[in-house]
Every structure is written in C-alpha cells, then in structure tokens.
Amino acid sequence: MKQVELINLSKSYEKQTEVLNEINLSIDEGEFFVLVGPSGSGKSTLLRMIAGLEDITSGVLKINEKVVNHLPPKDRDLSMVFQNYALYPHLSVEQNILFGLHAKKVAKKEQQKRLHETADMMGLGSLLKRKPKQLSGGQRQRVALARSVVSECPLCLMDEPLSNLDAKLRAHMRMEIRRLQKRLGLTMVYVTHDQVEAMTMGDRIMVLNEGKIQQVGDPITLYNEPANLFVASFIGSPKMNMGQAKIEDHHLVIENELKIPLDLTELLKITKNKGLTVGMRAEHIFRGEAEETTHLLEVVNVEQLGNETLLTFEIGKELWTAKWLGQWQVSVGNKVPVNISMKNMSFFDSETGELIKAASTPTNQEVVAI
C-alpha cells in the first residue's frame, strides 16, 4: 500500500526561484525511504512539505490515499525528528517524551504504559527525570526518537538526525534506527546529505539535485547503474573515477593519456564516439598480474586503511583512485602494474550526463543471493 504519494509536486518561492520541480514519487508502507542530495538540493524542503511545515506551490500530496495538501501538520498522523532534536529545554526527559500525547488526549494510564515501553526500548529508563542539558548527544538523540516512537504514528520523518553526533556514535545510531524501524514497521522518510547513511539505511534511495530527481532505486542499483554523472559521482566512496574519452584507431583514449584496446562486444552498445565520459569504480582497477597488466601507472598518493589500500594515479587532469584489498607496500612515485578493462567501465554522455551503458560486471565477485 502506498503510504505517501507525491504527484507533480513543486515548490517555488515568490513564484521565481524553483526549489523543487515536478517531483513524482510514491513511498510504500513499512519502507525506509532515504532522500539524499547535496546541501541546497531541496531535500529538507521536500520533507517539510510532507510534514506540512512548508506550503505546496503546486501538485498533489497524498498520505494514505488522501489528499492532504491543506491539512495542518497535526492532522497528517506523522511524527518528525529534527536535526537539533528540538527538545524542550525546561522539561524533563519524561515530560519531553509525553509532551505531544497530552495534546492528543491520550489517557494518563496509556501514556505511562507507552512511556515505559519506549523508555525501556531506548535504554532511557534511568534518565527520565533529567533535563536535556544533562544528557549527552546520543542520549538526546534517543529522547528525540522516543518522542517520535511514543506517538505511534505510522509515518516518521527524519531530517538529518545524526549529523550532530560523532562518527562512532553515528554508525551505532544508524543501526539502532534501522532496527527500530523494522521492529515497529514504521514508514520512514529520512533526509541526509551523507551517501554512506543513505546506502546503509535505505530500502530505497532518491537522489535529489537542484530540485530535480536524479534517480530512485535500491542502494545497489544506484551504485551499479547510476542513471547519470551526478549520481555516479555522488554515490560511493571513494567516488567513481571519471574521465573524458574518445575512440581513436581501435583504442579508447581516456583524458588523452590512457589507451585501452577496444573490446568489440562492449563497443556495440556505444554508438557515440564523441563527448563520451567513462566512469570506473575504484575497486575495478585491479592489480595487474603478469600477463593481465594493461598499464603501468605512477602512484601520486597512498592511503593505508588497514584492510585495504587506496592508490591514487594522475590520469590527465583527473585523479583516479584504485582500491585494493589487503595491505600493499607502495610508495609515492612507484609505477605499479594495473588492469583496466572496458567491461568494468560505465559510459555516460558528456553533454546530457545520462548513462549510455553501465559496467558489465557489477562487482568482481558475482552477486550472491542467500
């Protein structure tokens, strides 16, 4: 069942600056849906429009099959978690959690029952009498989550809830939020600018840039088959290696530097030979074993991550990164043998940015379904 439906939704300020442009989208019940995009892409505005905090310029917004364009936020049956948590500083944790229930005229007994259930679930049992300023960042985050859970609304909106936490806690809270959502069967709309958060948490992701939908899909599809150059460079870390390419006497020439013999089976799908951009994931630049070596590249930077090694090469104006599993003792200036082949490349139209052909082998290990 469709929980939220957006039909040609647009937002503009003073009828001039378009913030969101003809957004069409539907979010299913029980889905963890992530809106991701760089700052200023309109993702928060979209969330606030769903919440009812922002007016809709044109288009239709449906929640539970009902048009809610002009419904005030309280009648939309949703809860929201804000970036700065929006806890009431003068109220205790308990009062903060129960704040909304008074307004909804929930019986006292039921309030207490929900409070204790939620507090136990969130591990807040011993903190109920404290004030928000006496809590750590992670605890405040949990109170904000508890407030949203206790309302028992089927739809939960989150606006960058983890951006104020440190990296370690963020990774932990990511998992907690995800587990909570699955356990309670909530429909979640989650806004973030962090593509790692989007990849790890979302059932489906929508990439937004300058008010336009770039791509909607599950995380792996977005990673393997990015619809355009923007998605390709936005999703994945380290970011996809890109380069201008052209076809010259039976070779694919990237950035006027890297020459790769044409693979005819791959070529069939590429009809264009002008204005071509190639993209290649870092893990697809393999280390060249004896006869598989296609190129010798000079290393300009090495990053040791312990379990893997990132090597950076200079290809024309671009910097390309290779990700090799394991620890490799390479120093800057060394020439290393690599294997670069056309079958691992995605091809984009340089003018429109659209994908022409995705890489044929998504990962070096075949996708395993368990």
Add this chain to the structure above:
Amino acid sequence: MRLSLSKKIIFYILLTISAVLIFAPAIIAFLMSFMSSQDILTGKIIPTSLTLDNYIQVFDRSPLLHYLINSFIVSFLIMFGQLILASLAAYAFVFLNFKGRDALFFVFIATMMVPFEASIIPNFQTIRDLGWIDSYQGLSIPFFAMAFGTFLLRQNFKQIPKELKEASEIAGIGDLKFYFTVVLPVAKTSLITLGVYGFLSAWNMYLWPLLATTNDEVRTVQIGLRQLQTQEQLNEWGIIMAGAIIVVLPTLVLLFLGQKKLQQGLAEGALK
C-alpha cells in the same frame, strides 16, 4: 589581572573615594532620618543621638502607608499588564507569520522615540473622558503597551529554535498552549528582568500620578513624599528623609530578590 601592591593601594583609594562620593547623598539621607531636628539644623553630619521619632512622625502626619499600598497596587498592575501585553506582542512578532510583520515591528519600535511627556496631553484627555481620573486603571493602563518590553522579549523569543514550534505543530499543540507551556518558561529570565524594570519605573513615576489624581485616595507614594515638603513652614528634613528611606526600601528589596532570581535564570542553560 595581577597588580603590584602600590598600584593596588592607589586603585583601592580611588575606588573608595568615588564610592563614597556616589553614595554620599544616600548615606546623608539615611543618617538624617535618625537625627533630631536640632542636629540637622546645626548642620551636623554625625548624629549626637539616634532617634526613631522621625519614622513615627512621618506615619502620623501623612497617610504614607496608604500611599505605599496605592503605589504597590499601581506598580503591580503596570508590571503584569506590561508582561502580558509585551510577551503576547513579541510572540506574534516571532512565531506568527503575517504580511507586513517586519514593517509593523519597525513602526512599533519607532514609538520608542516618542517620549512619554509628548503623549501626556492626549493620554490625559482620554483618561478624563473615560472618567478614570482618580482611579487605579487611569494610573496604570496608559503604561501597559510598551515598545521596549516587546523589543526585549522579541529578541529573547527569537533565540528559541523554530524547530520547537514546528515540533509542537506536528504534535498538535496550538499557539496558546505553546505560548504558555514552552515560550514563557523558556524565556523566564527575560520576563523577570522586564518585570523588575517595569515595576521600578512604575514605582518611581511622578508626573503622571500627579496629573491623574486629585485626591489622596489613589495617590502614589512619590507624591506623598513631595507633600511632606511644605511651602510655608520650615521643612522638617528628618521626617522627609525618613519618608524617602521608606520609599526606597521596596525598590532595594526587589532589586536584591530580582538579582538572585536573575542569576538563577541565567545559570540555567539553553538548548544544546
């Protein structure tokens, strides 16, 4: 800051002299209120004998107690009136969206440039036509609307994150409930500051109570104090000073209490 001993001594001497100079009138008044009129007329500063006669006399000769009560009533009325109106106006200027809000606010602020004395004649006519001369409402209502208070509270309310308002909206909490349960408690410090300020300026008012009253029934204490001075006879300064000390007392008490409250309020951290 670390100072050498000689510098320290110089600073302390200078500070002591200026403190004495600034405080001298108050000290002299305080001492005079305990002196007999003989001592005062001979120009002594240090009393030869201490007496409470002046204090007894001042309550005997004039309805000072009645004036004090009047002053309390009027000052409290003005204080609460100002707090209610200023906080409601500030709430509208911060949390409600309406066309021309900012323009209206600037007009509002601009009224601060009009001194009260300039509006005293229209105010007087209004009060007179309403038949409010010699009444508490006539003394207090003209001071309820206060641009400064609205300005002060607006600045304070602006520091309340707008997410709090939005979270309330989603939870279904209306403006009035948000105002009472969130805005007022969070802005407690500023409300107390404004309350103390409003009370003190009302307590010290002289011109308006003089114009708006014709009998002793509702007169405030500042006028009562003026009445202790006479035109015909020789002034009994001891009695006048005793009256002045009594009038100053509530102000001082309020300041001390208010200060303590203020510090408490300030110590309470805001969000995050």
